[in-house]
Amino acid sequence: MTTSSTESTTSKLRLGDVFRVGASGPRARKMRTALSALGISIGIAALVGVLGLSESSKSALLDEISSLGTNLLTVEAGGGFGAGDSELPDTALATISRIPTVTNASAVWDVDADVYRTEFIPEGETGSISVVAADVELVETLNGELAVGQFLDESTSAYPNAVVGSIAAVRLGIRNLDQATYVLIGDDYVEVIGILEEFPLAADLDRAVLIGKDAAIDFYDAGENPAIIYTRILDGAIDSTRDVLPTTADPENPEEVTVSRPSDALEAQAAADDALTTLFLGLGAVALLVGGIGVANVMVIAVIERRGEIGLRRSLGATRAHIRRQFLTEAVILSVLGGIGGVIVGISATYVYATSQGWRVIIPQEAALGGFFGAIAIGAIAGLYPAMRAARLAPTEALRS
């Protein structure tokens, strides 16, 4: 029943059969397959998750920075509110507003008064809330928003009306303005007409109660010298404007003027997150390495355990190369299974956490693809030595049991 006269004598294994044969071992030992793939999974999940989360959180931060604008510069005299000795000249806001590259300029002024919810609060328990006078453009300059009510305008700022910062509102126990709400500023009750959202670029204002500038001068004896001037600068002119701001604000004592850029702090935070990400990536890489060693270990054991199978396959006509390919494929299958699992877990973790934080979910493609192909590479490396050992085994030795 021999077929043809011109028979080729070499043995051959079809490509599809290479995969089928390579999968037969993992298929027959499912528990062990799952456990050895798990090590790779953990490593890949860590890498994908860390990259996904850091990208998502960084993009959230960058979104925030760009929505707040990086073109905000603040001008103040020496320190912050009530910095004592040095003061900005009362003309500073007007002169700064005249710089062509300054698109917006607003100021706040210190008010020497304390704020309490009622007269029954003991004196001194101010909850670290300060009273600040603001001009009507402050919210616009800071890209701020009101949670409730409205900001001061030309008419409301002439008389005692207050807008409370986000943290100040919590500390004063003001949640909404459904009913007329008053706070005690100095000796007078003042109606609250608005509650602000957070000002990430001017966190001091979150802890402040704002009143109109005219009201501050008329009713609380406030000075005309601004405490802080917030300026928005044309894009591209930030550095040059930054250089001229001190002399413009205070031509006599420019050295006493401090100019800062609040978005720098947020960018520094993003950079700090990067450093942390690198650390976690390192940990993920270690987990992956351990997973790879686990696969190599399992494969070495498999080769020892399955000597009989190796001998049988050689007797069925498998060449050394076929045996080598089988065990290499098997190792790659183990780690690809682990890689797929890890990518899924990493993406899910990123999705769940980023969603819970209200971030946009970003799965870096390099992370997902890199994880997958990284797993293939690790499998190939891990399987190399066991596969060579399996191939080197002489059939007579393998069949002896």
Next chain:
Amino acid sequence: MSIQTTTQPQAAAPTPTGGAAALELHNVTKEFPGEPPVRALDDVSLRIDHGELVAVVGPSGSGKSTLLNVMGTLDRPTHGIVSVDGIDTAERSDNEVAGIRARKIGFVFQQFFLLPGMSAIENVSNGLLYQGVPPRERAARSIEALERVGLGHRLQHPPNHLSGGERQRVAVARALVHSPAFVLADEPTGNLDSKSTKAVMKLIHDLHSEGTTIVVITHDTAIADSLPRQVAVHDGVLASDSARRDREVVAT
């Protein structure tokens, strides 16, 4: 390794049918390194024709296993020629010899060597795997082979759901599925109870009567005696060959 093809070996068996033998050993010697080297086979010549059923019998340590390995091309002799279906294996590379095993030789082992987690069909189709036969054809031919050994009702069973006798029949089907020049059965009944032994031996006889060439390696003289031809091995040499005795009887 040089091969003496010019000088006709002394023990060259006559070729009654004229065609190539299923398996032919010419002056085969196998030595294993050591101090002194162990000569496991000493100048063994043996011819097995197509259609024969031969017992190779000998006690353990007689060189029987070495002879099996050399006959099955799993090991190369130190000297001498092993020809499978007319192909001189000494001139072939390891990969080509693997191809000869894939096409020309079927193995049946005492320990069955069925792969766990694979159905009977899959185990049998492994016999065609290294010839590059497409999967569909492998399955069809495996079903045929399983039906031939009487296991048509156990096609999807994995080895651990089969009795010892059934397992060995699956292994026999695997050795047959590629229509080899000969089947080498190494102690095929060594792990079986007497009932299964009887069934497997009957199967071997049936296959032989259908034309399959089978060599049974065994230490069991009762089994050897039940086969048409017995070749006895002792201390690495052929102690007796019932076929040659017959021929010698005819010659004198």
